[in-house]
Amino acid sequence: MPKESSWWKLPPLALLIATAAMAGTFGRVIPLGGHAADLALDEARQSVYVANFTANRIDVISMVTESVTTSIPLPPQPASVALSHDGRFLLVTHFGNFLPPGTPFCGLTVIELPDRATRTFALADPPLGAAFTLDGWALVVTSREFLRFHPVTGAVEALDTVENVTANTLPAPPPNFPPQIMAASVVAAADGLVVYGLTDTIRFRYDHIARRIFSLGYTAKPPLGPRVVSVDRHGTVYAAGWALFNRRGNLLAQFPHASGQLHVGSHAIDTDRNLLYAQVPEREGEPPVLMVADADNLTVRERLQLPENLAGRSALTSDGATLYAISDSGLMILPVGGWATRARRLVTSEEQLFLQANFCDSRAPSIEFRIEDASGQATDFDVTSSEPGIRVSPEFGTTPATLRVTVDPVAYATRRGTVEAWLTIRSAAAVNLLPPVRMLVNFRDSDQRGTVIPVPGKLVDILADPVRDRFYVLRQDRNMVLVFDGTSRRLVTTLRTGNTPTQMAITLDRRHLLVANDNSQLANVFDLETLEATHPVLFPPGHYPRSIACSARAVLAASRVMASQHTIDRVDFPARLATELPALGVYQNTVDVNTVLVASPNGATILAAEANGGVLLYNASADTFTIARKDFIGLAGPYAASASGSFLV
CATH class of the missing domain: 2.130.10.10 (YVTN repeat-like/Quinoprotein amine dehydrogenase)
Structure with a gap:
């Protein structure tokens, strides 16, 4: 079975609101x-x-x-x-x-x-x-x-x-x-x-x-x-x-x-x-x-x-x-x-809550959210917190209700960055399992710079599009690309992907966005002028494209392959078909299941970095892999490429 992947992570503090098993049943x-x-x-x-x-x-x-x-x-x-x-x-x-x-x-x-x-x-x-x-x-x-x-x-x-x-x-x-x-x-x-x-x-x-x-x-x-x-x-x-x-x-x-x-x-x-x-x-x-x-x-x-x-x-x-x-x-x-409107089903008003605490302000920061029953009935609930410094009021009641989450500044006086806690919502009557509600609490020093844009969900990749003054964020838990305006930083639209999207790439002509998926045997293709989906790239049976990169000569994907060695595949973009490369130049086409591809901005090269410590370099001029090394016992973390041919992993 596929393993969870985490290609790119944001480091904000998160307060997650989850639910335990409830007594109500459906059917x-x-x-x-x-x-x-x-x-x-x-x-x-x-x-x-x-x-x-x-x-x-x-x-x-x-x-x-x-x-x-x-x-x-x-x-x-x-x-x-x-x-x-x-x-x-x-x-x-x-x-x-x-x-x-x-x-x-x-x-x-x-x-x-x-x-x-x-x-x-x-x-x-x-x-x-x-x-x-x-x-x-x-x-x-x-x-x-x-x-x-x-x-x-x-x-x-x-x-x-x-x-x-x-x-x-x-x-x-x-x-x-x-x-x-x-x-x-x-x-x-x-x-x-x-x-x-x-x-x-x-x-x-x-x-x-x-x-x-x-x-x-x-x-x-x-x-x-x-x-x-x-x-x-x-x-x-x-x-x-x-x-x-x-x-x-x-x-x-x-x-x-x-x-x-x-x-x-x-x-x-x-x-x-x-x-x-x-x-x-x-x-x-x-x-x-x-x-x-x-x-x-x-x-x-x-x-x-x-x-x-x-x-x-x-x-x-x-x-x-x-x-x-x-x-x-x-x-x-x-x-x-009638599951959406007639069954006893708890819903919360927000997917994510965001707080910024100021150490110069001794008041306890707080934020509200609502909990309701989608059927309009009065349904019981109770809430417990895993963090003593985070309080919820009221802790129990019936829907509809407004809940206030309060952060005790004394409990976190020595903390910097973020704090994570869980609020568990239980009900004896509701039939559904509530998804987590994320709350970002940022303890920021006065000398720190930067703007936090609260975005809910599991975010695994980000990609800039300076031609259109946009940037794209890959939300894996909802199988979508979030399209943001680069100036206002507001969400413009969302694009539906395959299951468990892992990485994005833009073709060298800047016209198409490609999205690799860990639980779909295809890569999504979007027209960046219209922001509409076009025909996806279909991969060979059993090949799941986990990472994708575009060079001047080739579009390559590192694929997790079911019941076989994992490979690098080449995409025929006009035909929207991918095929397994017979070899990587003079090297065998076998890579670690956790392999990431990153292309240089000028399209001259593509680096393949493997979790087992191996690296390979594709050269667009030679249209083949020209270098393979293994200088480390393992590689992990962020990665980047420059136009000068340098890569950082």
Whole structure:
């Protein structure tokens, strides 16, 4: 998994306001008495069909009463379900892949709706998933083949084979959940023109019109869990496990630090709101939390506490009001359409608070912020401080409330610079986890010069643009570039980046801004005249550009490479494609994962400084690396380059 990087840090004092786990939870669970494996929504009949893997039945839940109305008994181990586009058929796959002396059954059941008559068809290999396409046929993925199946005639057509994919065999150890036992997740876009799937070894796309399977082998560490695939309405973007991909399979963004558990978590894309609802845990045993993230770069907007873990497929109603998800006990119903305005959710008025203390003034400096419930309800809260010299009043109460933070000048009489403390906000009723609120307290001496511009968030890079009298600041925690006017020092606009941006560079013609990302396999490109995003630079599969620099002859990127040695890649800027360099001149193309590139202002050279102490120099005139040295056991800290060919690390 990617490691956190810190390329450039500001040194201000920070007071961080965080929240501990709260008792309120979001969503309601309907227990089903078995391990649920998959679900399908039938909005025309206001029903949810859930495949109960261990109870050998389909449980039918009413969307109106939110209760089980009936169950349909089936052959053993119903593993996945798919509803035809006309709503006439519910197709069920059976993963009864038992070893002797057990009785294996691998096949399909067609349930005709609404009378619920069933027909069963045997298959030679275990089916891993199925999805209907627009023509009424279903794509069925088995452990060895891609098949087309017709629910009326029972006709089966072989499309292609699946290589190097093996399905687990039953019986499985008791703790295993259906996503651990089966090896695939398959889902169709709403228009039925494209199907996406994920197995242990490949991601694939099925094009209904061309009737072709486009597959791409992959290496993932950790495994791509949760073992769920979700797709936007148009079939142009899909999420698989902990990553987000476009139609061509390029990795657009990923959740940092995902644990890769196959059986814990889920996600679903809300196309209209550009949101992804996801539980992607970072470690085993952590409390269940639903993230509300942007569906293009996975910026997390909110974290909502869940009553239990999600455990498989999620499906969103067409109006985006309700999310239905497989959970540990059965089916969870989440009213996501109203999470922002109807759920008890604490919000603070400011992301960051800023104070400048004056040692000539004996009065205690203070600042106020408000805490409210976004739903307008009176919600309890209490606040505790980790620093005895920082007081909050009131320490508890109900929303809405104005809180005053006061700094005791006596407690910090000998301090210079900044002080960091934590205020923890708790609530017995709120469902969300509040993000930290940062408070900058600056103890400044009279002989010190400079202006502090308070900017919230984790800031990792800064870049000047004297041509346009601007400067750019990279805010990593929000995946954005902050554009400031150089004269007024006011924020002009923000630019959305990939996930976990690390460094910026301006092309030598001063027309484009490039942004490297630690959790996206692309570099963003922005037109500096219009401040609009243009086509990004796509990197080879598994390459994450962490540092980028522009010279007179080449644009280079130092990439973290999954399951391989880390490399320096070269960017074909007109084509917006990057390729791994075969060698760095006479040197092997292998660098430390923490490598930073910095170009001289005249574009003559690019220095690569490695955390292991190595340095390399690219010469634009020779268009190759001409120098490699290792004079130190390690390098860290700030870096700079001059036009005279000197570098400081």
